[in-house]
Amino acid sequence: MIELRNVKKYFKKPVRGKGVLGMLKTLFSRKYTLVKAVDGVSFDINDGEAVGYIGANGAGKSTTIKIMSGILTPTEGDIFIDGQRPYVNRERKNVLKSIGVVFGQKTQLWLDLPLTETYDLLKGVYDIPKDEYTKRLGELIELLDMKPFISAPVRTLSLGQRMRADLAAAMLHNPKTLFLDEPTIGLDVLVKRNLISAIKSIRAQYNTTLLLTTHAMSDIEQLCERVIVLDNGKTLFDGTIDGIKHMFGDKRNITVTTNRPITSDSVQTLSDRCDVPPEISQDGRQVKFSVDAGKQHVNEFLKSVLTTLPVEDIKITETDIEQVVRTIYENGIAPPPESESDGTGGEPDGENDRKEIETDGDGQKDGKIDETD
Amino acid sequence: MLKELKLYPKYVSMSLRSSLSYKADAILQILSFAVTEAVSLATIYLIVGTVPSVGIWSFEALAMLCGFTLIPKGIDHMFFDDLWILAYWAVRLGELDPYLTRPVNPLFQFVAKTFKWAGSGELVVGIVIMAIFAPQCAVMWTASGIIGIIVCAFLGIFVFTGIKLIFASLAFWVKSSGVILNTVYNFCNYAKYPLKYMGKAFLSIMLYVVPFGLFLYKPMECLITGENIWWSALWSAVAAVALVALGLFIWHRGLRRYESAGN
Ligand SMILES: Nc1ncnc2c1ncn2[C@@H]1O[C@H](COP(=O)(O)OP(=O)(O)OP(=O)(O)O)[C@@H](O)[C@H]1O
Ligand SMILES: [Mg+2]
Numbered sequence: 001m002i003e004l005r006n007v008k009k010y011f012k013k014p015v016r017g018k019g020v021l022g023m024l025k026t027l028f029s030r031k032y033t034l035v036k037a038v039d040g041v042s043f044d045i046n047d048g049e050a051v052g053y054i055g056a057n058g059a060g061k062s063t064t065i066k067i068m069s070g071i072l073t074p075t076e077g078d079i080f081i082d083g084q085r086p087y088v089n090r091e092r093k094n095v096l097k098s099i100g101v102v103f104g105q106k107t108q109l110w111l112d113l114p115l116t117e118t119y120d121l122l123k124g125v126y127d128i129p130k131d132e133y134t135k136r137l138g139e140l141i142e143l144l145d146m147k148p149f150i151s152a153p154v155r156t157l158s159l160g161q162r163m164r165a166d167l168a169a170a171m172l173h174n175p176k177t178l179f180l181d182e183p184t185i186g187l188d189v190l191v192k193r194n195l196i197s198a199i200k201s202i203r204a205q206y207n208t209t210l211l212l213t214t215h216a217m218s219d220i221e222q223l224c225e226r227v228i229v230l231d232n233g234k235t236l237f238d239g240t241i242d243g244i245k246h247m248f249g250d251k252r253n254i255t256v257t258t259n260r261p262i263t264s265d266s267v268q269t270l271s272d273r274c275d276v277p278p279e280i281s282q283d284g285r286q287v288k289f290s291v292d293a294g295k296q297h298v299n300e301f302l303k304s305v306l307t308t309l310p311v312e313d314i315k316i317t318e319t320d321i322e323q324v325v326r327t328i329y330e331n332g333i334a335p336p337p338e339s340e341s342d343g344t345g346g347e348p349d350g351e352n353d354r355k356e357i358e359t360d361g362d363g364q365k366d367g368k369i370d371e372t373d
Numbered sequence: 374m375l376k377e378l379k380l381y382p383k384y385v386s387m388s389l390r391s392s393l394s395y396k397a398d399a400i401l402q403i404l405s406f407a408v409t410e411a412v413s414l415a416t417i418y419l420i421v422g423t424v425p426s427v428g429i430w431s432f433e434a435l436a437m438l439c440g441f442t443l444i445p446k447g448i449d450h451m452f453f454d455d456l457w458i459l460a461y462w463a464v465r466l467g468e469l470d471p472y473l474t475r476p477v478n479p480l481f482q483f484v485a486k487t488f489k490w491a492g493s494g495e496l497v498v499g500i501v502i503m504a505i506f507a508p509q510c511a512v513m514w515t516a517s518g519i520i521g522i523i524v525c526a527f528l529g530i531f532v533f534t535g536i537k538l539i540f541a542s543l544a545f546w547v548k549s550s551g552v553i554l555n556t557v558y559n560f561c562n563y564a565k566y567p568l569k570y571m572g573k574a575f576l577s578i579m580l581y582v583v584p585f586g587l588f589l590y591k592p593m594e595c596l597i598t599g600e601n602i603w604w605s606a607l608w609s610a611v612a613a614v615a616l617v618a619l620g621l622f623i624w625h626r627g628l629r630r631y632e633s634a635g636n
Binding site for chain 2 (some may be wrong): 005011058062066069072073087089092093094096097099101103106108110112113117120121122124125126153189243337
């Protein structure tokens, strides 16, 4: 059981001056912007659940996982993993024994030595009994198809191989919970599919609780029953995949090809029944409708299409999560930020909200700081 | 603790085997540290050799002192070298992450992962110099004196380590504390000189502020003057315990501020 209670993590970033003089000033000033990476997140994950944790770049996903896996201490709030907090000195070892974590961006393996060496070290680190270790490593090698590279130095592995090796390293001590932060980043379609199915089998075999972040929605759809959407450090949505689709409209994209050009007048009655106006192609022979299946029967809409338009072909696609999430990111269904109006202007000295500081910036949504420099 | 002890040989063997892939590099490093120290001895010779002696310090005695300082320095270098990495970039680049997710003391993992052969360059040069010059000094070699300097050398390892840990851990506040650490660490080089004649103020700094004088210089002076070496040993022990404890305290405090790194 994982419990997050109003978890916050703020980072202080020094305000950088421009030029040499500005740099000198930076050295001596105590001005900083406060980046609210995680800003009051609460959720529970039950044993055996598989949860997708998604959000745009910089939403705070990795930061949350880092707190859960003992790397960061939260600024406020608490995380309990089976009642213990990973960032508290006396409790950390117990927590760490029961979790495994993979960061797709960074390997945790010993680069210059064969994989088996790292695994052998982990055997000591986690006090894994010898026969259990042998059995489990065998299973993982089989499952993740690691035979071909098990004794090659990690340095020489391909990204896909390395990711599998990292996953095995995280699973070796039979953790109850697995945190995967972008495990499919940079992998080609085939390798990715294999990795996902391997994770699936792992879960089937060991009933591991899973928290997964990714930018590929197909990963989530294949692995998770539940999604949590994070934006600007706050949760936007927490529920089932079907739930998210319904909440943001269970849209059908209907593309109609006609045998002669049509005008927007001729689709007037149809477009009245859609939330967004239909798109008609340049040559007027193709028109796209977006229909909310929750508001009307799709079959009746199609009947009307067939009677009013000279139809040659019809294609219907369901909204995928990617589309749903994109809508959320773009429109930001977040409740209007409450702290927007307090503390107007002034020098960014000390406890200042990043929203106020970036007002002269590049006009991003929700006053988000552009972290590229 | 027991687990860490059990794991240590494994770490050393992995570290050695992984540095084997860079054999030439390792040998060059050992040589470069040895040469650096030999040159510094030659410098002392050039300075001291022109005059017969500086007060109670003959050239032979100074050479022995020089060799002695290299012993704890070299040993610390072999075992705790990665504290430099902590100071310079590990905090800034978020390189502590993997050690924090494993159920073993993260500081232990961080320093155990590298066993630095290069330190043996200093250690060997130190022992050779001592072996050459110790018999030539006008010192009454007693059993108590010999055991005394061995104890001081042993404690000295931890004074080096403690000082490194304190200033490397400052990186949690300032992101990169390598320059600060380097400045403080380099004071150990002054312990090779006859501090007695270098001014009261400087001597006090070397004894009580950056206590390199306490466990490197003072025991040798005791040997030469015939004072009781065990007082220096006692103070070295106090310094070692205090500095390591302070270092651990700052490390633990700092770890709570550790920010990892964004991508
Ligand atoms: N060590 C750090 N120091 C300062 N700011 C940080 C640090 N780590 C993360 N941040 C900031 O916190 C915010 C959240 O970062 P985080 O890495 O958690 O995002 P994410 O959701 O994982 O994004 P991505 O999808 O790009 O991986 C970002 O604005 C980032 O710049
Ligand atoms: Mg991330």
